[in-house]
Amino acid sequence: MRNGWLEIGGVVVEDPFLEVDPEGFEFTVDDQPWRYREKAYLMIHKPGDYECSHKPKHHRSIFTLLPEELVNRDVQCVGRLDEDTTGLLLMTDDGQFIHQMSSPKRKVPKVYEITAKHPIDQAQIDQLLAGVLLHGEYEPVVADSCELVSDTVLRLTITQGKYHQVKRMLGAVGNRVEGLKRVRIGALDLPADLAPGEWRWLEAEDLEKLKPA
Ligand code: URA
Numbered sequence: 710m711r712n713g714w715l716e717i718g719g720v721v722v723e724d725p726f727l728e729v730d731p732e733g734f735e736f737t738v739d740d741q742p743w744r745y746r747e748k749a750y751l752m753i754h755k756p757g758d759y760e761c762s763h764k765p766k767h768h769r770s771i772f773t774l775l776p777e778e779l780v781n782r783d784v785q786c787v788g789r790l791d792e793d794t795t796g797l798l799l800m801t802d803d804g805q806f807i808h809q810m811s812s813p814k815r816k817v818p819k820v821y822e823i824t825a826k827h828p829i830d831q832a833q834i835d836q837l838l839a840g841v842l843l844h845g846e847y848e849p850v851v852a853d854s855c856e857l858v859s860d861t862v863l864r865l866t867i868t869q870g871k872y873h874q875v876k877r878m879l880g881a882v883g884n885r886v887e888g889l890k891r892v893r894i895g896a897l898d899l900p901a902d903l904a905p906g907e908w909r910w911l912e913a914e915d916l917e918k919l920k921p922a
Contacts, residue, residue, distance in 0.1 A: 714738055738778070748803040749784050750916060752897070755798040756905035761789040768792050774906050775800070787811065788870055796822075796891035797899040799911070799919075810894075815921065816868040817895055818853060821875050824888035828860040833882040841881040843871065850874060864892070895919040 715722045716737045717729070734745035753775075755761075758768045772780050779800075787799035787810050801807060810817055834857065840849030850871060856864040867874060876886045892899050896918040903909060911919075 741776075743778075746910070748801065748806070749779060749782055750799070750801045750803065750806065750911040751779070751784070751908050752899075752903070752911055752915070753798050753800060753908035754899060754903045754905050755790050755795055755891075757793050757795050760792045761786040761798070765792075771798070775908060790891060791873065791876075791889070794889045794891065795905060796889075797894055797897070798891070799894065800908075810919065811870065813869065817919070817921075818866050818868050818893075819870070819891060820864055820866045820893035822858070822890045822892050823863045823865055823875060823879060823886055825861045825863060825879060826885040826887050827883075829857060829863050829884060833884055834863075836882045837865065837878060841878055843874070843877045843881060846871065850878060852878070861887075896922070 717735075722736075729745075731745050731747070736743055736745070753771065755771060759771045759774070760766065760768050761771050763770055763772055771786065772784075775784065782802045784800045784802045785804075785807060787801060787807050790796070790798055799810070809815055834852075834855045837852040837855055840851040842849045850867070850869055853866040853868055854864075855866075858864055865875060865878075867878075871877070875889055879886045890899075897911075897915055900909075
């Protein structure tokens with residue numbers, strides 16, 4: 710706490726030993742309102758050309774889209790999206806939450822909207838639903854569901870999270886991903902009013918949607 714920076718109820722706090730009840734505690738730092746949160750859970754609409762890394766190689770870091778206060782809290786990505794993938798990305802400083810959400814046992818469904826290079830036919834959908842063996846893997850990966858939106862756009866649900874999984878799955882059935890957007894995790898949708906690059910807190914009802922069904 711530095712002099713003049715912290716305000717509670719519009720009053721500047723100068724006492725560094727002031728004790729507050731953390732429950733529902735609200736304050737402003739440099740005129741920016743905050744609510745005390747023991748753990749930070751948020752969603753961000755990942756734009757293309759951002760990397761889910763603190764040390765990006767070719768593009769900007771997704772962490773540059775967050776306020777410094779959250780980066781300083783050591784908020785991390787809950788799984789990664791490729792640099793060219795857009796859409797719903799969760800972030801938190803709760804290591805246990807990251808572990809649970811990423812656990813293969815938990816089988817969290819993730820829905821991707823794929824724009825394919827070639828028209829997607831029923832034979833490709835059947836293969837995706839039956840399971841495809843990806844290069845270097847021993848077990849096939851399956852699509853939990855496939856919904857054709859147009860002849861080149863497919864909504865694909867998977868519960869695994871292997872490296873470049875969706876792109877490799879489409880490649881395995883003889884097609885190619887040209888655009889990839891994650892639109893849903895568990896029962897939590899990417900909100901229509903969250904623009905690319907914007908983030909927001911996950912509230913209790915959002916976290917509820919991420920619990921196993
Ligand atoms: N599958 C991919 O191929 N890329 C992603 O970013 C996410 C899932």
